[in-house]
Amino acid sequence: SAVISQKPSRDICQRGTSLTIQCQVDSQVTMMFWYRQQPGQSLTLIATANQGSEATYESGFVIDKFPISRPNLTFSTLTVSNMSPEDSSIYLCSVAQGAADTQYFGPGTRLTVL
Amino acid sequence: SQQGEEDPQALSIQEGENATMNCSYKTSINNLQWYRQNSGRGLVHLILIRSNEREKHSGRLRVTLDTSKKSSSLLITASRAADTASYFCATDARNNNAGNMLTFGGGTRLMVKP
Numbered sequence: 001s002a003v004i005s006q007k008p009s010r011d012i013c014q015r016g017t018s019l020t021i022q023c024q025v026d027s028q029v030t031m032m033f034w035y036r037q038q039p040g041q042s043l044t045l046i047a048t049a050n051q052g053s054e055a056t057y058e059s060g061f062v063i064d065k066f067p068i069s070r071p072n073l074t075f076s077t078l079t080v081s082n083m084s085p086e087d088s089s090i091y092l093c094s095v096a097q098g099a100a101d102t103q104y105f106g107p108g109t110r111l112t113v114l
Numbered sequence: 115s116q117q118g119e120e121d122p123q124a125l126s127i128q129e130g131e132n133a134t135m136n137c138s139y140k141t142s143i144n145n146l147q148w149y150r151q152n153s154g155r156g157l158v159h160l161i162l163i164r165s166n167e168r169e170k171h172s173g174r175l176r177v178t179l180d181t182s183k184k185s186s187s188l189l190i191t192a193s194r195a196a197d198t199a200s201y202f203c204a205t206d207a208r209n210n211n212a213g214n215m216l217t218f219g220g221g222t223r224l225m226v227k228p
Contacts, residue, residue, distance in 0.1 A: 045215060
């Protein structure tokens with residue numbers, strides 16, 4: 001399975017600021033995803049990070065709020081923009097080699113917005 | 115809305131007992147995956163079961179899938195205190211355009227008392 005790292009592991013941010021989260025994989029992967037897990041809740045898919053093109057966002061998530069980059073097959077970033085306390089969550093990236101294959105998750109980034 | 119629903123939401127057992135968690139979903143799937151999450155950390159992949167499989171084993175874990183009932187169960191035998199965690203099922207819906215987009219159930223919080 002792929003080894004996935006995320007930076008930062010946690011952060012405390014002020015309202016109105018932005019935070020960029022990095023996801024690094026130790027091997028080239030076809031698919032990368034970003035999920036949000038609000039306190040005490042399950043995971044919700046934010047978007048699919050597409051290499052070389054714009055990310056595909058799920059209903060309720062927009063590019064202005066969650067811009068995503070994926071410059072190559074091993075790296076992606078998620079930015080949480082203009083943060084509010086409601087953005088306090090764990091943000092997780094995941095990877096898969098193909099459709100219907102096992103999806104592996106990074107360790108997550110715990111974000112607290114004051 | 116979430117594809118999967120899990121029950122129970124919380125389960126408390128004694129070490130050595132078996133733990134059974136159930137997951138139901140709504141649409142046709144390619145596969146169903148079970149994950150474990152320890153105290154707000156990243157997700158650990160446990161088992162993937164494909165739509166044409168009925169049962170899979172991995173160590174003390176046994177997963178069943180009944181596509182006619184759109185349900186799955188995860189059995190942990192001879193539980194240990196270290197099994198204390200939240201357990202999530204996630205489905206990869208058939209024919210979704212994103213390919214491999216996972217939809218998560220609400221999770222079961224398992225506590226194993228020593």
